[in-house]
Amino acid sequence: MAKPVAARGFARDRVVDAALELFAQRGIRGTSIQMIAARLGVTKASVYYQFQSKDDIVLAVAKPLIDDIRHIQRVAAMLPSHQARRDVALSGLIDLAIRHRQVANVIYGDPCMRQLMNNRPALRETIDGFTGLLFGPESTETEVVAMTLLTAGIYGCTADVRLDGISDDALRAKLQEVVRRFASTV
Structure with a gap:
C-alpha cells in the first residue's frame, strides 16, 4: 500500500x-x-x-523565496515605467526578506546557492529577471553598485541580531523609508 x-x-x-x-x-x-x-x-x-539530492533540499528550502520573487515579477510586469517596476521590486524584496528572514539570510550570497542557480536555467532566469527590475535596461556601474548595496542592506537588516526586537511591521516601515530615501538619490 x-x-x-x-x-x-x-x-x-x-x-x-x-x-x-x-x-x-x-x-x-x-x-x-x-x-x-x-x-x-x-x-x-x-x-x-x-x-x-542535497540540491533538491536546497531548492525546497529556497522555494518560498523564489515563488515570492516570481510573484513580484508578475506584478511589476504590469506596470508602465521602469521606476514603478523598481519600486514594486524593492518593496516586494523588503516584504519577502522579512517574511522569510531565516531562509533569505541562509540563501542570500551563499556560494553553493549561486552555483545551483547557475546550473538551473529556470532559476537563473528568475533571478536575472528580478535583477533586471532593480537595475533597469541601461544601468550605469554606479546604479548597479547602489542597487547591490541596497539589496544587501535589506537582507543584512533582516539578519542583524540588533534588530531582532523590532517587529516585522516596524522593520518593514523603517526599511521602506530608508529605501525610498536611498533610491531617490540613485
Whole structure:
C-alpha cells in the first residue's frame, strides 16, 4: 500500500526545516545529508526517500523565496515605467526578506546557492529577471553598485541580531523609508 501523501508531505517539511537550521549554522556546503538525517533521528535513506539530492533540499528550502520573487515579477510586469517596476521590486524584496528572514539570510550570497542557480536555467532566469527590475535596461556601474548595496542592506537588516526586537511591521516601515530615501538619490 502506498504511503499517504500527507505523511510524505509532513516528512518533507521536517527535512526542509532541519536542513534550514543546519544551513543557518553551517552553511549549505558545510551541511551533509547525514547531518540532516541525524538531526531528524532517521537514516540517510529516509532523507533520500523524500529528496533525490542535497540540491533538491536546497531548492525546497529556497522555494518560498523564489515563488515570492516570481510573484513580484508578475506584478511589476504590469506596470508602465521602469521606476514603478523598481519600486514594486524593492518593496516586494523588503516584504519577502522579512517574511522569510531565516531562509533569505541562509540563501542570500551563499556560494553553493549561486552555483545551483547557475546550473538551473529556470532559476537563473528568475533571478536575472528580478535583477533586471532593480537595475533597469541601461544601468550605469554606479546604479548597479547602489542597487547591490541596497539589496544587501535589506537582507543584512533582516539578519542583524540588533534588530531582532523590532517587529516585522516596524522593520518593514523603517526599511521602506530608508529605501525610498536611498533610491531617490540613485
